[in-house]
Amino acid sequence: MTTTMDLSKSTLIARAQEQMQAQFQVPERSVREKLALTCRILFDGGHDSGLAGQITGRGKQEGTYFTQQLGLGFDEISVSNILLVDEDLRVLEGQGMPNPANRFHSWVYRARPDVNCIIHTHPLHVASLSMLGVPLEVSHMDNCTLYEDCAFLKDWPGLPVGNEEGQIISQALGNKRAILLAHHGMLIAAGSIEEACVLALQFERAARMQLLAMSAGQIKPILPELGREAHDWILRPRRSEIGFEYYVRKALKHHADALE
Numbered sequence: 001m002t003t004t005m006d007l008s009k010s011t012l013i014a015r016a017q018e019q020m021q022a023q024f025q026v027p028e029r030s031v032r033e034k035l036a037l038t039c040r041i042l043f044d045g046g047h048d049s050g051l052a053g054q055i056t057g058r059g060k061q062e063g064t065y066f067t068q069q070l071g072l073g074f075d076e077i078s079v080s081n082i083l084l085v086d087e088d089l090r091v092l093e094g095q096g097m098p099n100p101a102n103r104f105h106s107w108v109y110r111a112r113p114d115v116n117c118i119i120h121t122h123p124l125h126v127a128s129l130s131m132l133g134v135p136l137e138v139s140h141m142d143n144c145t146l147y148e149d150c151a152f153l154k155d156w157p158g159l160p161v162g163n164e165e166g167q168i169i170s171q172a173l174g175n176k177r178a179i180l181l182a183h184h185g186m187l188i189a190a191g192s193i194e195e196a197c198v199l200a201l202q203f204e205r206a207a208r209m210q211l212l213a214m215s216a217g218q219i220k221p222i223l224p225e226l227g228r229e230a231h232d233w234i235l236r237p238r239r240s241e242i243g244f245e246y247y248v249r250k251a252l253k254h255h256a257d258a259l260e
Helices: 009-023 031-047 100-111 124-130 141-146 163-173 193-216 224-234 237-252
Strands: 054-058 064-068 082-086 091-093 117-121 150-153 178-181 185-190
Touching (some): 009 237, 031 054, 054 100, 100 117, 124 178, 141 193, 150 163, 163 185, 178 193
Antiparallel strands (some): 054 064, 082 091, 117 185
């Protein structure tokens, strides 16, 4: 006998969330493992741009974070070459040096104690959109992870290796999870590595969709209340974890050395 056909949408959403929490088991992974896997996932997702871009995860000690070694592409990052650095970019654990552009990550971590992972990349469609001087438009259900959650820095402050750029970018980001950087790329600032990875992939797809839609006509907005509802539903922590594990399984088929 049917028992759910008369239930409200809010009740069904709550029940689905409870089921996801109970049904799915998520493997325990270290910060280094998650970061290495994220590098490989984003490489496969079109975020490769030579040596440009950084992925960091907050460390246990205040003012520290993990990041990849400069000189390696995202497809070469593994657990063994992840560095632990302080906010002055001094290496505390590991060999090699971090990307000097990590300096602006230090400013974001200082400003946002809720952030545990930062992803900054220059994927093709995001970078192309950044050249037009327009913000990201979220007008499709799949992209609602970024609905009212993506800031826009319309003026390029130059190479992000100085403290000035760190201050500008962290202030422009505000309390949002993402920002489109004009003439530059994208940045994600999330509460978990899993969430950051999923958002970064969605950001590039959203930019690609926007460019395609703009070439065909005028983008029509969605109702704000529905955009917010979809945003909150898709960005549940357990859903981000489940999505991340899907991308991990895909990546490990071709990048088994990521965990070495």
